[in-house]
Amino acid sequence: MLFGRLRRPPPPVEPAPPVWKAHTLRDNYSLSDEQYALCATLTNQVQDLYDQALPYSRSKGLDPQLVLPGNEWAEIVKTTGLEFRKDRAHLDYLRLHAPFAGYHLMFLDRLDVRHFAEPWNQEILDRFSREGMTPEIVGFLADRVDPAQRLAPFVEEYRQHLRNVDRRYIVRTPRLFGEIGLEIDGVLFNPDVTLCQSRINGLLSAGVIGKLERDIARRGRARVLEIGPGYGALAYALRSFFGPDLEYIAVDLPSSLLYSALYLSTLAGGQGCHILAPGSTLPGSFANLFLANYLFEEVADRLAPIDLALNTMSFTEMSPLQVRHYAETLRRLIGTDGVVFDENAAVRPHHTDSKAIFADVFPFRKHVESTTVTTKNWCQDVWANRYIGEVFDVSDHAAFHAAASGSD
Numbered sequence: 001m002l003f004g005r006l007r008r009p010p011p012p013v014e015p016a017p018p019v020w021k022a023h024t025l026r027d028n029y030s031l032s033d034e035q036y037a038l039c040a041t042l043t044n045q046v047q048d049l050y051d052q053a054l055p056y057s058r059s060k061g062l063d064p065q066l067v068l069p070g071n072e073w074a075e076i077v078k079t080t081g082l083e084f085r086k087d088r089a090h091l092d093y094l095r096l097h098a099p100f101a102g103y104h105l106m107f108l109d110r111l112d113v114r115h116f117a118e119p120w121n122q123e124i125l126d127r128f129s130r131e132g133m134t135p136e137i138v139g140f141l142a143d144r145v146d147p148a149q150r151l152a153p154f155v156e157e158y159r160q161h162l163r164n165v166d167r168r169y170i171v172r173t174p175r176l177f178g179e180i181g182l183e184i185d186g187v188l189f190n191p192d193v194t195l196c197q198s199r200i201n202g203l204l205s206a207g208v209i210g211k212l213e214r215d216i217a218r219r220g221r222a223r224v225l226e227i228g229p230g231y232g233a234l235a236y237a238l239r240s241f242f243g244p245d246l247e248y249i250a251v252d253l254p255s256s257l258l259y260s261a262l263y264l265s266t267l268a269g270g271q272g273c274h275i276l277a278p279g280s281t282l283p284g285s286f287a288n289l290f291l292a293n294y295l296f297e298e299v300a301d302r303l304a305p306i307d308l309a310l311n312t313m314s315f316t317e318m319s320p321l322q323v324r325h326y327a328e329t330l331r332r333l334i335g336t337d338g339v340v341f342d343e344n345a346a347v348r349p350h351h352t353d354s355k356a357i358f359a360d361v362f363p364f365r366k367h368v369e370s371t372t373v374t375t376k377n378w379c380q381d382v383w384a385n386r387y388i389g390e391v392f393d394v395s396d397h398a399a400f401h402a403a404a405s406g407s408d
């Protein structure tokens with residue numbers, strides 16, 4: 001009887017799906033007048049670099065095959081005639097124009113393999129190309145590109161990338177230049193952030209972050225050189241971890257250097273940031289040094305020693321001649337104590353097999369794999385001129401570190 005009078009327990013309640021706070025285009029911080037003025041000046045400097053690429057290279061007898069955009073980039077970038085925009089409507093949303101890894105922040109989608117319908121109509125497209133990013137277009141997009149909907153399927157992958165990563169080495173992405181996404185554990189997330197965290201995790205697992213820490217403890221600074229930095233995500237992450245002790249050199253085609261120069265210089269408040277002009281002297285020390293690819297050859301040996309050289313997702317897109325040239329130059333610049341970290345895979349027919357070229361040039365290679373931290377891509381390697389014990393003695397520094405510090 002007693003049992004008969006008891007009410008049935010209520011059915012278990014499904015936990016509500018997490019509600020992630022979105023950071024949308026409407027929340028974007030505009031550049032201050034000072035930041036805007038800096039960006040406009042830098043744009044003029046990079047425009048000069050772009051305009052001088054051909055005449056300068058000819059006057060110096062540089063091989064056009066080496067210094068002009070090659071392979072995939074020959075189709076992407078015109079060698080003359082580009083005019084870089086410097087109106088506010090463009091600069092305040094610079095990141096929307098920088099889909100270097102194929103992910104378009106404007107739509108929160110890839111355009112090669114789309115997950116969502118494109119939120120455009122012809123009128124908006126025409127206005128966008130005429131006027132840039134106006135408040136009306138921001139509103140139109142913010143209403144149709146919902147970060148919560150578009151990014152929720154990728155949150156788990158991002159959280160996997162935070163597994164076992166010391167808080168010090170979690171990528172924090174500035175909410176400037178139109179960067180949008182979801183707020184996860186207090187920081188901004190979108191797939192470009194996951195990609196950057198994956199590279200940081202690879203550097204951690206490879207023992208390269210530890211090597212930089214020791215370089216800085218020993219000499220008070222470390223020097224990193226990245227070829228093809230895109231808009232500068234990895235550069236910003238590494239400089240935010242190490243601060244002024246890390247000098248960062250970005251080498252790129254002028255039309256791409258524009259993005260890293262504006263992004264990194266603005267975020268550094270312009271302090272210690274230099275765009276090298278043809279014929280000018282190298283600064284003795286710097287925070288960020290921006291080098292057009294056609295000037296690299298001329299100054300390369302004066303940049304040594306380089307503690308870490310980086311390349312992600314770009315050697316494969318260059319010509320074999322360019323990759324071999326970079327490999328041989330980096331071999332000189334890293335000397336006996338530096339390393340090269342690369343993440344590249346030749347997955348399309350036109351891609352250059354950069355790993356084969358690097359294997360030909362460098363005597364030591366370590367493939368990066370981790371059981372402890374997550375990396376998105378499987379094609380990360382470290383290259384060196386000698387067996388550097390602090391990097392090569394351990395196969396997964398992240399696991400080693402986690403075991404030593406007692407975490408799982």
Ligand SMILES: C[S@@+](CC[C@H](N)C(=O)[O-])C[C@H]1O[C@@H](n2cnc3c(N)ncnc32)[C@H](O)[C@@H]1O
Nearest residue numbers: 073100101228229230252253256293312313314
């Ligand atoms: C696909 S993007 C990758 C950007 C960034 N590393 C990332 O993974 O997001 C390729 C980069 O390589 C650069 N690049 C192409 N050809 C180059 C060359 N000959 N010298 C230097 N950089 C080059 C591009 O301008 C661009 O910054």
